[in-house]
Amino acid sequence: MRSARTASRVGMHRVGRILGYLPDMSTPFLLGTFTLFLVVYGLVMTLSASTVYSLQTTGSAYTVFVRQFVWVLIGSGLLAAMSSIDPRIWRKLAIPVLAVSVALLVLVLIPGLGIEVYGSSRWLGAGIFRMQPSELAKLGVVLTVALFLERKYRLLDDPVHLMIPVLAPIGVVVAVLLLLEPDYGTTIIVGGIIFTMMFLGGARAAHLAWTGAGLVSVGAVLMVVASYRLDRLLVFLDPWSDPQGKGYQVVQSLIAIGSGGPDGLGLGASRQKWMFLPNAHTDFVYSIVAEELGLVGSFAVLVLMFGLVFACVRAARRAPDRFGSLVAGGVGTWIGLQALLNLAGVTSLAPVDGVPLPLMSVGGSNACVLMIAIGLVMAIAREGDRALARDVRAARKRGDSTTDLGSGG
Numbered sequence: 001m002r003s004a005r006t007a008s009r010v011g012m013h014r015v016g017r018i019l020g021y022l023p024d025m026s027t028p029f030l031l032g033t034f035t036l037f038l039v040v041y042g043l044v045m046t047l048s049a050s051t052v053y054s055l056q057t058t059g060s061a062y063t064v065f066v067r068q069f070v071w072v073l074i075g076s077g078l079l080a081a082m083s084s085i086d087p088r089i090w091r092k093l094a095i096p097v098l099a100v101s102v103a104l105l106v107l108v109l110i111p112g113l114g115i116e117v118y119g120s121s122r123w124l125g126a127g128i129f130r131m132q133p134s135e136l137a138k139l140g141v142v143l144t145v146a147l148f149l150e151r152k153y154r155l156l157d158d159p160v161h162l163m164i165p166v167l168a169p170i171g172v173v174v175a176v177l178l179l180l181e182p183d184y185g186t187t188i189i190v191g192g193i194i195f196t197m198m199f200l201g202g203a204r205a206a207h208l209a210w211t212g213a214g215l216v217s218v219g220a221v222l223m224v225v226a227s228y229r230l231d232r233l234l235v236f237l238d239p240w241s242d243p244q245g246k247g248y249q250v251v252q253s254l255i256a257i258g259s260g261g262p263d264g265l266g267l268g269a270s271r272q273k274w275m276f277l278p279n280a281h282t283d284f285v286y287s288i289v290a291e292e293l294g295l296v297g298s299f300a301v302l303v304l305m306f307g308l309v310f311a312c313v314r315a316a317r318r319a320p321d322r323f324g325s326l327v328a329g330g331v332g333t334w335i336g337l338q339a340l341l342n343l344a345g346v347t348s349l350a351p352v353d354g355v356p357l358p359l360m361s362v363g364g365s366n367a368c369v370l371m372i373a374i375g376l377v378m379a380i381a382r383e384g385d386r387a388l389a390r391d392v393r394a395a396r397k398r399g400d401s402t403t404d405l406g407s408g409g
Contacts, residue, residue: 027318027381028083030311035079035359035374038304039072039367042285042360048268049288050281050362064281064362071364075371082375087324087383090376094147098140098170104133105177114181120354122181134186135369137174141190142197142330142373144170149201150323170194184222184229185353189337191215196333197326200316229351236351252277253284253346256291257298264294281362283354286346301360302343308358308374309336315377318384328380331373 043065050064058064107124108114114121115130123130148170171194178187195215199208223229231246239247239254256272259265270291273280280288290298312332319325335358342357344350356363358370 027311027314027385028378030307031315031374031378031381034304034308034311035371038308038359039076039371041301041304042357043069043072044267045285045289045292045360046281046362048270048292049273049285052274053281056275067364068362068367071367074364075368078368079371079375079378082372083378083382085376085379087327087376087379088321090143090327091147091323094140094143097136098144098174101133101137101140102173102177104131105137105174105181108133109177109180120181120183122183131365132363134178134181134183135365137178138186138190138193138334139369139373141170141174141193142327142334145194145197146323146326146330149197149326150321179222182226183354184226185341185355187222188219188341188353189334189355191219192337193330193333197330200329201326223351232351232353236348239348249278249284250348250352253287254348256284256287257347260291260294260298262295264290264292264297267292283342283352283356283361284346285361286343286357289360301357305335305339305358309339311381312377315381315384318388319380320383320387324380324383328377331377334373335370 046068047062047065050068051061054064055061104124108121113124115123115125117123122132122134124133125131171191174190175187178184178190195208195211198211203211223233235242235247235250239250241247243251252272256270256277259271265271270280270288272291273288277284277287286298286301289301293300309332312328312335316325316328316332319328338355338358341350341353341355342361345352345355356366359367
């Protein structure tokens, strides 16, 4: 029987080889640096993009910024705490985290408990202390899928041991609850996380092909059976067919991006944030970045997002155990896929799906849960770097000059 562990390590090794030319900095340092830059960048753009909306809805230009700043402070504390905890403890917490998130997803659907915004019931709580259970569900899915794939890695050639514990109780249950909100964008992210983790975990190519085909088919059906999703698809194909109606948001986003040019209009000088572009400080913050800071500011976002995903890949490759490797890979997929969906939507390269830009869009629960996940990856990376350093020292004592343990990947 083919070793799934071997397949996973080979995949990570290839990715590491591609990225191995980058400087061999500490992985936790890279994670912390890219996270810090994205969070600060996000706060600056929150202050710029939200002032008009905040003034018009609350009477103060700084209400939205202050709320986001408070959430970022909470998230930073949680990140620091998670980075100092032994990552192995999350094996015991994986199923409880998923169970709590599923319970919260159920509560969201109960009239009177769930908070409905724009026709979707996705939030619990009141005032500034509102949370989005779907964010916690992403973390629960990453942890639980990693746990099952670690336990079953010698049995992954058998689809029964792969599909039943991974796709049925985790993917299907979470996806159905998300679709009932409805939250199609997060459902895509959860499906992408599970599929990528199956690949990293060593699932056979045939099983991955059938799973991928099934996910794409179901996604396509769901896209066309709901009228509002079909409208988004038609708007994506030709947003200018109804520029004052269904295509209005996408058209205004494109106007903002096009107005920025190479240098931008200047920080704070956006025109579209004056209530022309809906959700300018949330899902469409990248449009305001492009308008105010131009190509340079837009490209900086891409570099920082890539850097954060790269740091997660390095943590996955250097993780001291299979569980840590899968968790780091899952978090990297989460960040990368969410960023990709958001950027594709605001630039009209894909239908708009209401997915926030990681660490930059306004959203307390999104920032907090993602920073918890990054803190967990930092703890995994720290353990991996320590193990790597021990292996390098041992290799040097043996006089092994051919080892590549210190490669940048």
